[in-house]
Amino acid sequence: MAVAAVAALFALVACEPGNGLSTAAVAITTDQTGTRELEKRGVDVQWLTCTASLGENSATVGSSPSVRSVASVDCVGETGDGRDISIKGKVTQEVNGTCVRGDLTATVGGKEVFRANVLGNCQAGTPPVDNRTTPPPGNPGATVTVTETVTRFPDPTCSCFEGK
Template identity: 55%
Template sequence: MSVLAGATVAGLAACQPADGLNSASIAVTTDRVGTSALERNGVDVQWLSCTAGVDRGRAGAPTPSASARRIAEVDCTGKTGGGKDISLTGRVTQELGGRCVRGDLSAKEGGRSVFRANVLGNCDAAPTTGVVAPPPPAGGSGVRPTVTVTVTVTEGFRGK
């Protein structure tokens, strides 16, 4: 991950609303941990792009009470190295600082089910405070590949 993309993730986490879910951080985290989960399941991920919307379909509804569980709808699409379609969709009820998402998520490759999970990522990992780029290899040019993350933010009406 490039330093710029890492800074974006860290910046998005800092904007986490007090009432819980943030669609931008959910989209970025789901993209990252979803890609890792797909690859662990043998999918050659060429690219994956995720969008998330908190409380979609609840427009005009009263602001959720402190006891109400907020839900983010997640929709990720991508391609494998062989050109097959990838999808990762579902609902997220919790995102933990870029480490994991909890909810009900399903992944498919070319129409074939790859997995269904209620947790993606490592929720027990220590929180990170920032991204530090590793030094360039000895004698190398210092050029590293860059990862670009596309995030579409959609927030539901909160009734304030």
């Protein structure tokens, strides 16, 4: 059932605007590759969860101008000993769940642990065998957040905005 839910999530975000960049894929891949990188550096990651949102930036490739999507990613978590974890930055590319490219900074307990322009292995053709699509029990996984702005105007016949 969890596999079906993940497949449905990726099917839904396949139509997401972003010139091939999906907020769900960015959030999940940053969560997984960021956790692995922190653990390689000796950080005991208790949990980590990431959200991503899309924005657009102009970029020039060679002599042809093009528009390239940029996702802002924001991850928060905690170490085994209770210190706060944060990974924040911009992602310009996500490759098959194996890596993200951009400008990312990780801090643990308020101290910078790494700054990277690549997390994971972008040369890999397929996701690694140990690449989980669902988090283990008791650990939160990647979270995709969609924000909608709703503007409401007061009803002129209602006095509810006058403290009555």
